Amino acid sequence: MTGGPDAAWPREERARMSRKVLLIEDEPNITEAIRFLLTREGWQVETHAEGTDAVEVIVASRPDLVILDVMLPGKSGMDILRDLRELEGMSKLPVLMLTARGQLRDREMAEKAGVSRFMTKPFSNTEVLTAVRDLHAQASQG
Amino acid sequence: MARDTLTGSRIRERRLIAGLRQADLARNVGISPSYLNLIEHNRRRIGGKLLVDIASALSVEPSMLTEGAEAALIAALREAAADATNVQAETDRVDEFAGRFPGWASVLAQTHRRIGSLERTVETLSDRLTHDPHLASSLHEVLSTAAAIRSTAAILAEPGEIEPEWRDRFHRNIHQDAERLAESSRALVGYLDESEAEDDHRGVPMEQVEAFFAAHGYHFPQIEDGEEVASVALDDLESSAARLIARRVLEEYAADARALPLQALAAELRDDEIDPLQLAVRTGVDFATVLRRLACLPESLMPRATGLVLCDASGSILFRKSVPGFALPRHGESCPLWPLFTALNRPLVPIRRRVAQMGRAAAEFDCYAIAWPQKVTEFDADPIYRSAMLILPVDSADFGRLNAQQVGSSCRICPKSDCAARREPSILSEGF
Numbered sequence: 425m426t427g428g429p430d431a432a433w434p435r436e437e438r439a440r441m442s443r444k445v446l447l448i449e450d451e452p453n454i455t456e457a458i459r460f461l462l463t464r465e466g467w468q469v470e471t472h473a474e475g476t477d478a479v480e481v482i483v484a485s486r487p488d489l490v491i492l493d494v495m496l497p498g499k500s501g502m503d504i505l506r507d508l509r510e511l512e513g514m515s516k517l518p519v520l521m522l523t524a525r526g527q528l529r530d531r532e533m534a535e536k537a538g539v540s541r542f543m544t545k546p547f548s549n550t551e552v553l554t555a556v557r558d559l560h561a562q563a564s565q566g
Numbered sequence: 567m568a569r570d571t572l573t574g575s576r577i578r579e580r581r582l583i584a585g586l587r588q589a590d591l592a593r594n595v596g597i598s599p600s601y602l603n604l605i606e607h608n609r610r611r612i613g614g615k616l617l618v619d620i621a622s623a624l625s626v627e628p629s630m631l632t633e634g635a636e637a638a639l640i641a642a643l644r645e646a647a648a649d650a651t652n653v654q655a656e657t658d659r660v661d662e663f664a665g666r667f668p669g670w671a672s673v674l675a676q677t678h679r680r681i682g683s684l685e686r687t688v689e690t691l692s693d694r695l696t697h698d699p700h701l702a703s704s705l706h707e708v709l710s711t712a713a714a715i716r717s718t719a720a721i722l723a724e725p726g727e728i729e730p731e732w733r734d735r736f737h738r739n740i741h742q743d744a745e746r747l748a749e750s751s752r753a754l755v756g757y758l759d760e761s762e763a764e765d766d767h768r769g770v771p772m773e774q775v776e777a778f779f780a781a782h783g784y785h786f787p788q789i790e791d792g793e794e795v796a797s798v799a800l801d802d803l804e805s806s807a808a809r810l811i812a813r814r815v816l817e818e819y820a821a822d823a824r825a826l827p828l829q830a831l832a833a834e835l836r837d838d839e840i841d842p843l844q845l846a847v848r849t850g851v852d853f854a855t856v857l858r859r860l861a862c863l864p865e866s867l868m869p870r871a872t873g874l875v876l877c878d879a880s881g882s883i884l885f886r887k888s889v890p891g892f893a894l895p896r897h898g899e900s901c902p903l904w905p906l907f908t909a910l911n912r913p914l915v916p917i918r919r920r921v922a923q924m925g926r927a928a929a930e931f932d933c934y935a936i937a938w939p940q941k942v943t944e945f946d947a948d949p950i951y952r953s954a955m956l957i958l959p960v961d962s963a964d965f966g967r968l969n970a971q972q973v974g975s976s977c978r979i980c981p982k983s984d985c986a987a988r989r990e991p992s993i994l995s996e997g998f
Contacts, residue, residue, distance in 0.1 A: 453714035453739040457721060460732065495706045524709035529991065546713035549720045 443560065444468045446487035448478050448504070449522065450496055458491065461549055462556065475499030479507045483514075489560055491552075494523035494534075502537055509538040518559035522547065573617070574608040576631045580624045581606075595619040596865075613961075614870030618890055629962070639664050642675035649678070685979070686893075704754040711747045715740055771808035776886060778803055778812055784862045784874075784887055789820050790828050815885055819862060826851045826859050832867050842934045842956060843916050853916045853936045857956040861887050873931075873957030875906050879950065889957050891929040893975035901974035902987045906955035909935040913951055920960065922970040924982045930960040930970045 445462055449455045450473040459469045472481045475496030482490055482504075494501035501521055508514050518540045523530060525544070534542045540562075541555045581591050592602040595616065604610040612620070613632075621628040630638040640660055647655035656663075664671040718736045721728070728736075781802070788797045795816045800809045826849055834848050846856045861874035873889030881902070886894050894900070900907075905919040917935045934956045939949030974980030977989045 451710045451714055453743055454710060454717060456735070456739060457714060457717035460721060460736075461717075495703075522713075524706040532991065545709040546716045549717055552717075 443489075444470065444485070444487045445489045445491060445556065446482060446485050447471045447491045448475075448481070448496065448501070449473065449491065449493040450475075451493070454522075457549070458552060461553060465553065465556075467556070473497075475501070475504060478504045479511070482508060482517075483511065487517075488563070489518045489520065489556060491520045491522060491556075494521060494525065494530075502533060505534070505537040505539060516563065518563045520552075520555050520559060572608060572634075573612055573632050574604075574606045574610070576634065577612075577620055577624070578606040580626055580631065584624055586624075591620070591623055594623045614868075615865060616869060618871060636664060639668070639671055639675055642678060643671060646674055646678035688979070701754075704750060707750045708747065708754060711743050711750060715743045715747065718743070771803075771805050771811055772883075772885075774803050774805065774808035775812045775815065778808075779815070779885075779887070783864070785864045786816070786819065787864075789816065790823050795820050818858070822855050822858050822862075825855050828863075828867075831859055831863070835867060840958060843918075846916075852938070853934075854938050854952075854954050857934055857936065857954045860956055871959055875900075875904075875955045875957070877906055877910075877953050879910060879937075879952070881907060881910075884952070889931070889959060891959060892923055892931055892957050893979075895976040899976050899989075901976060901980065903971065903973040903985075904955065905933040905935040906953050909937040909953045909955070910951060913937045913939065920968045920970045921973045924972055924974045924980050929962075930965050932958045932960055934958075 443466065445467045447455055447458055447462075447469060449458070449471070452473070455471050455473070459471060462469050470485055470487065472478060473496075476498030478492075478496065478499060492501045492504060496504070501523070505519060505521065508517070508519070515538070519538070520541045520543060521534050521539045522543050522545060523534075531542050540559050543551060543555060581588070586594075588602055588606070589599045592599040595602075596619075597616070601610065605612050617628050617631065621631055624631075627638055627642075629641055633641070643660050643664060644657060647657050647660070718740050722733065722736050722740070778800075786798055789795065795813060798816055800812055803809045803812055830849060831845070834845055840860065842856045842860060843853060845851075845860075846853045849856070851859075858874065858876075860868065861872045863872075871889045872887070873892055873894070874885070874887040875883060875894060876885040877883050881900070883894075883900065888894050905917050905921070908919070909915070909917050914936065917933075919933050919935075920930055921933050922930045935953060937951050937953035939951050942949050972982065974982060974985070977985075977991075980988075982988075
């Protein structure tokens with residue numbers, strides 16, 4: 425697992441960061457772009473690029489929101505989500521799923537596995553930011 | 567003359583309509599013109615693969631040749647009625663319908679055939695998109711790189727300055743991703759072009775091996791004559807993985823041929839009925855060997871079509887020889903109700919089941935299967951099991967005589983909704 429906000433952000437800015445997102449994605453440049461966007465929005469961003477131990481990493485990290493790629497080395501995002509939802513206290517954790525496959529049945533499969541929002545690649549930055557804001561707002565209200 | 571003895575005359579009639587010379591059609595289906603002449607004059611009975619090949623060469627359904635146009639039309643209408651959902655057709659009046667409105671009846675039958683053909687196309691494409699590992703990873707690579715470029719470019723295009731360190735990093739990332747995108751797009755287009763040009767989808771070594779065996783008619787005379795496996799040229803196989811797999815399959819073929827030589831097997835074959843278990847008893851050879859041997863006989867000994875599937879204990883398909891009417895998915899994830907998998911639950915027990923595949927025309931098949939342990943070379947080592955299933959099409963006159971077990975191809979294209987073995991929803995369930 426790699427670090428949080430970049431040193432490019434002022435100390436006081438980082439100090440007020442309390443919301444944490446865990447980004448599980450094996451494409452480093454997508455990770456970098458999303459990390460930049462969310463950090464700028466005030467999120468603390470942790471990243472992970474492996475599927476095999478992703479569930480353990482989520483449990484240990486206790487994020488406010490997870491962004492999860494479907495095709496990951498070792499274990500698919502779909503299986504990670506299913507296993508996660510089985511765990512106590514993880515049924516309502518907001519999970520935004522990113523995938524290269526946007527067919528209806530993939531969407532249905534993700535919904536069945538317990539996804540909060542499903543987004544197909546290539547997505548726009550606005551879509552990601554809006555989804556993260558919405559999901560966090562819904563979780564805060566609920 | 568009885569209806570089914572006129573098959574030869576119908577072949578002749580259809581050949582003339584198609585404007586083909588006897589020699590052309592004979593060459594097309596791999597028989598001599600004199601043999602075709604005997605068939606056309608109803609002096610040789612015809613069935614099995616040869617009938618299917620001739621029907622295919624003449625672009626007609628096999629039943630059109632064996633039963634005539636009206637019977638074929640009525641059969642097609644019955645199939646259309648059976649496949650309809652939430653609608654009850656007056657099947658007891660199908661003869662009257664076909665007789666009074668032959669044009670409309672033909673339109674209906676043709677439309678039903680077209681739907682079947684489109685479903686098979688969807689099945690193939692869906693199977694490919696889902697299971698072709700090369701295609702799936704190539705598409706993922708292209709779309710992920712595009713996502714990275716889009717996201718990074720949007721950050722750089724935003725009004726206002728960003729830190730020089732971030733800007734330089736994003737510029738570098740875009741350059742890297744653009745290079746990767748160009749490379750992965752070229753590779754993907756090359757792969758698709760190659761597949762289209764060859765009219766098949768040999769994306770993985772196993773498919774190359776299957777294409778290689780199909781090109782040889784699943785029969786290797788030199789091995790039957792006692793020559794080494796090395797005598798079979800494997801140059802047509804592109805990858806070393808495919809050549810390795812082919813060599814292993816051929817080594818098993820050679821061992822089977824030594825255990826049950828062609829001559830000994832031919833002496834035990836009966837014209838009208840094939841009973842693999844009796845063959846095993848009479849020849850003293852194990853049941854699995856008999857199943858594999860029956861699937862690799864030349865047409866002169868086995869005029870009917872045969873299919874074969876081999877799998878390991880995980881259910882992964884190791885080898886397939888397809889048979890018309892019985893859909894075999896290209897990669898894994900087959901219907902767990904196949905006798906092939908039932909056999910894994912009861913190792914060493916020969917299994918026979920009559921099955922009908924859901925979502926297909928109402929064809930039935932006799933499936934023979936057995937699972938057996940591979941040779942163990944160490945004490946206390948767990949044996950590795952394999953399973954084989956021979957698929958024999960049932961003559962249409964026998965359809966419905968036994969209670970056929972309903973099986974599928976794979977869940978994704980199986981219409982059976984209340985199946986205890988279902989793993990995932992069917993893409994055909996929404997009335998496709």
